[in-house]
Amino acid sequence: MLTLKDYEPIVGTQVLDELKLLGQKLSGKIVQHINSTAVGGGVAEILNRMLPLLKEVGVDARWDVIKGDDKFFAVTKKIHNAIHHSPTAVTPEEFDILLETNRENARNMDFPGDIIFVHDPQPIALVDLKKELGKKWIWRCHIDSSSPLIHVWDMLLPYIQQYDAAIFSASVFAQTLPIHQFLISPSIDPLSDKNRPLPREQVNGILDNFGLDRGRPIITQISRFDRLKDPCGVVEVYQLVKKYTDCQLVLAGGGAADDPEGEAVLAEVREKAANDPDVHILLLPPDSNIEINALQRGSDVIIQKSLKEGFGLTVSEALWKETPVVASAVGGIPLQISHQFNGLLASTIEGIAYNVRQFLHNPKYARLMAQHGKEHVRQNFLITRHLRDYLLLFLAMEYPNQDFVLL
């Protein structure tokens, strides 16, 4: 198992010393994370990496996953889309499915945490227990909530308002709320299988196994097969770039247990690709971290053409590997990419395609952007920064309404 010491060559001793100092102030505190899936998707990935580190600095971090049936996950997917402002109707009867599933989970779970840290809308109504249990309750919204559909937000609001604090990934996601709202960006783990350095031969071997031609440029989007990631739009980007450069496209991603739409989207993408042999659609199992790592390292350009994005950590993953990135300026992506400084941003299919061509035709420029990108991620989007923010958040729960705390 990795320890903080393993991060020393990447972030320096000083950063680790500060984490330990903060951890001492929280020693023995139980922080109970609750979400709806143990595998797949960014939340589970971050929690898997974060919990051992929290424990190492002295926080008694735990993690529970709520259970739900297909109906429940169909409703929560709709709620997810509605928070993203996708036209979606959620009826009161459907919302009742969420509430009843939350009640059922509440009856079957223990809540030993001093701080209950609830992730995303699926378990949001567990906070009803606060009246009975007390404790500090935090709701972490990993979704782009900048313009949620009002009828759905209004359903969630009575629950959000019961929390002591809400956490958002970007300032534009903040809402007018009567509770504290904190800004904490997610992060990547530079030592995970998905991000750790790989030998060139291993990268080449994986590209070969996927049938990719290493002699021609590869452009790649790594994402779940989800309409909000616009994989069909990415195929159109590729088709525009292909007019000038004989390139290949990789669309690679897995599904998550709480995402029932994946298969339908996958079928749409296959139809769009129309059997083009240079379009590689890779439906990867959840444990394909090394493969994703290799694809991000072996690609000439990474695209993240999301229409909405909670944060878009695949951008930081690619930047960390010094691969040039072209992305749409949605959600948390502008926090990760400053246009023409460490990557390129665009909003349309044509704009993304133009930027991909810029990188493919100007490798020195692409290289410079990518180098800046790696340093930007080192300072702002590694798990050690995320750990520090969480520790500060837990301390903030002990000093509510104070702007300045001398520890």
Add this chain to the structure above:
Amino acid sequence: MNEPLIQARESFRFYTRLNLLELTGVKARNIQELLILIEKSPDSVVYHHTHHFLQQHVYLSPEPPNDFAYWVKGILGDYLLAEQLASIDIYDFNSLKELKEKICSVIKNYIPQNVQCIRAVPLGKEFNFIKAVTFVLPTLYQTKNLAEFLVALKKVTIHSLYFHIFESRLRLKQPTNDFSYWLETSLGEKKIADALNRLDPYTHTMEGLRKKICELIENRIADC
């Protein structure tokens, strides 16, 4: 050959400052709203928007000097006002109140002459006001002489450096910093203290600043 090095009358404890960012939910859509909301903002908001870039972009200098200038230039597209806001030397101010007044006066003077330029930004491009919730804690490093100080200086985080160099002016309400103050009053090292005070911290990266201060001290130690 200079004066020999001495033990400090009082030891120097390195502290560090860490910020948690709180979203206020308050947003400005045009320059007039920006002015009104800055005027109403507490120090912790002004502090965040004028200082966070120092810590966030440590690998590149120069950087956008404050969020207000960055938004006015990048979103409102008002280059003249952005330049005026960017030119405010925040190191000149010993209190956030004075700094806030200066920012407001620049905007106030600009608006009447440029009424035709006032426009609202599209949804999602508003200026989002953020507050820094600050935690200050002592580090493990406490030093009693210049040599120990140098060792610790190389080990502390940029957050600690930042606390002692930038934050100190606001805390001490004097045009100095913690390092210079201690070097002069406890070690009698006025020459280094003055040299350190003359450094322009806004044109260095934090690591560049660390290197510069270490060089000053290494030269002094070598001269003994």
